[in-house]
Amino acid sequence: MNFASDNVTGVAPEILAALAAVNAGPAAPYGDDAVTARLEARMAEVFETDELAVFPVATGTAANALALAAVAPSYGAVYCHASAHINTEECGAPEFFTGGAKLIDLPGASGKLWAEDLAAALSVAGAGSVHRVQPAAVSLTQASDFGTVYDPDELRAIAELAHAHGLAVHVDGARFANAVAGLGLAPADLTWRAGVDVLSFGATKNGALAAEAVVFFNRALADGFAFRRKRAGHLFSKMRFLSAQLEAYLADDLWLRNAAHANRMAARLADGLGRLPGVEIVYPVQANEIFARLPEPAIAGLLADGFAFYRWDETPEDGLQGGASREGGASAGLVRLVTAFDTEPAAVEALLAAAERHLGTG
Amino acid sequence: MNFASDNVTGVAPEILAALAAVNAGPAAPYGDDAVTARLEARMAEVFETDELAVFPVATGTAANALALAAVAPSYGAVYCHASAHINTEECGAPEFFTGGAKLIDLPGASGKLWAEDLAAALSVAGAGSVHRVQPAAVSLTQASDFGTVYDPDELRAIAELAHAHGLAVHVDGARFANAVAGLGLAPADLTWRAGVDVLSFGATKNGALAAEAVVFFNRALADGFAFRRKRAGHLFSKMRFLSAQLEAYLADDLWLRNAAHANRMAARLADGLGRLPGVEIVYPVQANEIFARLPEPAIAGLLADGFAFYRWDETPEDGLQGGASREGGASAGLVRLVTAFDTEPAAVEALLAAAERHLGTG
Amino acid sequence: MNFASDNVTGVAPEILAALAAVNAGPAAPYGDDAVTARLEARMAEVFETDELAVFPVATGTAANALALAAVAPSYGAVYCHASAHINTEECGAPEFFTGGAKLIDLPGASGKLWAEDLAAALSVAGAGSVHRVQPAAVSLTQASDFGTVYDPDELRAIAELAHAHGLAVHVDGARFANAVAGLGLAPADLTWRAGVDVLSFGATKNGALAAEAVVFFNRALADGFAFRRKRAGHLFSKMRFLSAQLEAYLADDLWLRNAAHANRMAARLADGLGRLPGVEIVYPVQANEIFARLPEPAIAGLLADGFAFYRWDETPEDGLQGGASREGGASAGLVRLVTAFDTEPAAVEALLAAAERHLGTG
């Protein structure tokens, strides 16, 4: 049973069906099709604003890097948490797409960036000094890479500080649905109402085949984006199949239902593990990721049982880099468990039972 | 009835079925899955060599730009035909991915680049001169953007010249299947046996949803490619769905059957139109594209009838650029008709009948 | 005696003296010094406007590439003559600095770009089409690489067309002084009054050690330029020594006196050669470069005598590239003779006498 990541999942049946549904007959290429037009209207409903611009792409790395290239010049600085996917997991995509902008990674409890740390970094950033990359944007991960979420007040505090310094606010929402479902708030409350300028709206981890959308809440920032997407090879000729995934994802709140299920499974898993002796739940479980410290024998036993999950201190793919390496270094016995839209309750119970057994309490 | 492009088509049923077939259960992400492993083995069979490296991506622009970035340094020159897609239709993707390499566009009858013209360009290229971008690669389009194909001798002549000057040979094979089917030769005869180093192997235009593969026949050139693909946002987490499209595309020669059908439809259309008074077929029809000169009234009539196709002299998307603009300028009355894997014989007959009527011969 | 290029010259005594003159005592680095402040004021006088922004750099390639990066986005197209230095002699610097913008090279009599050719190219450029690089700038070389000059009407025709299409107008003025001296007009008449937005103001070829200035006549375009210059490594810590060269260059019209001398030497040389049998002066001699066709024996004889000059059809450094290669190919017997601020009349007479002798008319 697989708790390694939400990217090992397949495609939600509703989304697979949508691909077949839009397949009949010819359609204008490159987004000039009816499905894409419907998607934009639907996005406006979901986010309660007409002031947006929507650009479907196929991967989260593309969404993030293209979004950052739209808000940061080649001589810009992008502030993010040390554990941010853009900083540790995208092989330098933001640097490539921006033409060499610099990510300034900051520490922050629970994988979240805090206004105080951003303020401190900006105070020594040298804005205006020709020797320094110029503060251009802040990128937040919602839900964060440690499974925590930003509430509207936390977002607003960062956004106000950012805007006061002329920075744009980007949100990497690869797990945005899990954050929205977890907080039970309107998407608008976690985006433009809180000061977010551009969102990487994720769908792949939550049931799509390969679909994300870059959503601008400040259309002026979208200037030239269509050209950047094309020259990056991310404009699909048969766009209807990207848009159809996102349309189905938003239909009947599938995105929120899928995310809520994943969150429930994570909560149940965290609750059960937390009751076991010698187990520590490291971060608040606010979405679909659990970081837990377990005794080595229990970890070994669970892996031997065939449960799939990452040891946080072993796997580079999910480890941390540079300034954050100290954390990685200290995380012996730390594991990450990820639930998804298709995680079965029985799998959760099975893992809990096995853990109980390995901890000698069964 | 739509003859505008082969990218207005949907997905071939076999390929759509393959997506559903690989959906069950979890799979390792980023290409470490069984489907991708099978695809590589199948590609080796198709191309009759184990000396290849295969990298699935979702778009032709990504395939071309990533392939060129693998063979041309930032200070390199890439030689191509003035009408090449990489030169006119990709919004500068090759320049972006290579870090600013220069495309040197050359003229050439029937949309094909000829060894003589390449030799002439290389003779004034200033290889070794620090003031000049350095000849690094030649890129051919097979089938060409004018619906013509290169035979093995033509490819070999260019490849030998290129290799003698230290250039790598890239083939943009967005319509490679149509070329293979048109020539009735082995894929190997049109690639590594003729000196091709890297191929953008297209599937999207010929029945896939969104799938191409960069195929290196010289593995040394693939060094670092995996990192470039990732940082360009073109590594899919749910890779099995890219690989499954390509696997189904190659199964039971679907790719060649689809292409052969498109080619037959094009041949029939060209043959029928060519018999009509006042109609000129401009280039040999060797794949699935027809370029024809028709009297203005006939063009207007066909469009009024609802037949969809591009006027070559009207639409920037398909026009030419820079050095090739003279051609575009002279192409009054020129239209492009494209057939595809799903073009129905009845549609071809209907267009011919309508053309006959508009030309007053019906 | 050396007629190979004006870049084989040394430094004018007035400029060498200026370096020593500003050497005493410390000075604020990076341009915050008194000399640089004076230079900006002097530039405003020379160009009769306060609406400029001046950025000294050390090389012409840096000036051109930084200026183009300021006016063309990474997805932009820059129109220039096929023989333009930026297109043939800078190893792709504009592509590097812009992040992959595309140079669209156009033909044009006498090395000059004409409004008609630019209009034709723009008509098929596909402005607004996501598939195309977007027209962003036109770059003119004044004096041109063939020693000809643009008069204000020619500049204005191009600038009006460019601005009507949203393009910025850049002038590569590596030999701007020779053009101003040749036309006997005010610098303003050949720049902002004619619609030029940004000028690469050259000094190196005309007596400086290594000094050029990027001069913006539209300050909005200079936004961010200071950061681009710094990150390109072109901001000098001891800036006073760059500024001092330019200050001395402009003092007492040294720049125009030097250029006028070079032009006179070229006129005398062209006049003398033109009178000799079998000699053809290929382009109007309007600055300090002469392109002449001579019988092979005369060329061989002059080289044997020790006169240094380039055979236009032999040397890659000065040959043409890509679309312009046909011209290069046809230039058998074509030579380029360049005069400079320090060319001695005796050298000119010596070459004329030798040529006369080799042509058997002596």
Next chain:
Amino acid sequence: MNFASDNVTGVAPEILAALAAVNAGPAAPYGDDAVTARLEARMAEVFETDELAVFPVATGTAANALALAAVAPSYGAVYCHASAHINTEECGAPEFFTGGAKLIDLPGASGKLWAEDLAAALSVAGAGSVHRVQPAAVSLTQASDFGTVYDPDELRAIAELAHAHGLAVHVDGARFANAVAGLGLAPADLTWRAGVDVLSFGATKNGALAAEAVVFFNRALADGFAFRRKRAGHLFSKMRFLSAQLEAYLADDLWLRNAAHANRMAARLADGLGRLPGVEIVYPVQANEIFARLPEPAIAGLLADGFAFYRWDETPEDGLQGGASREGGASAGLVRLVTAFDTEPAAVEALLAAAERHLGTG
């Protein structure tokens, strides 16, 4: 009296004289001149090896960024100290020249990077993981930005670790002369004998007008460098004037004599200040920079007296960025004093006397 930086100085008389000395007559451009040829031979003597390649450029930022672009691919990671000039003072030049490589900044006592910290960072770097930028180089600053130096053992420990992981070793030697003079060792002992692959050999801060040299001790790494230098606008047409500065710099050990003087002045200043009550010398003074903590009144008094120097906690140009900001934040009352080749003993004594007075001990 100016202790702000060694870049506020003018040009050493020997170097100014050299510019005049090489001015007579024409010279082949772009480095094909006699002066440049002599420089290469002289460099081989100074570094006791013929296995080098020397490329003069005009600025330290250009030298560093070009050197790093030669050893790090666009998907590479470059490890450096958080306070490294390449990380904090070059406006992202390394990111620009490499096409988006990532600097991984590490902490380290006294501004030096230590093998232990590099080893820890490499252990979580994810070498081979497609999601991570790939470790490509380590860059050390010698003398460091805090005025400390690496001895051969420290260099060797880092170089052996780096090479074992396939990283190249770069040294930013903007103050290399001060390190060599301070340690009293052979240049070879601090470069290739200790495992250094490429050095940014500085001259500007130590008496040149604007001259540095990129020196490769591993010629294979210099492949393509000449093209990168040209397309970056850093190849001077009148190269003899760059080479002449470096030739004079190396003649009669001028570089070491100038550096030794600056170091002596720094030692005297540190010694004097260190004896005063309430003054703390923060880092070992091993070159020509002093970092000292002084009571606020003393700092204010010295500035009021007209002594020029930077408050480390006030000036962005010299502050720290990102991960290092904590240090900057804590440095209230910290000042940096820099001596140079032309610092007069009287100026040092004057500052000491004034400090004594302001500290109420005079």
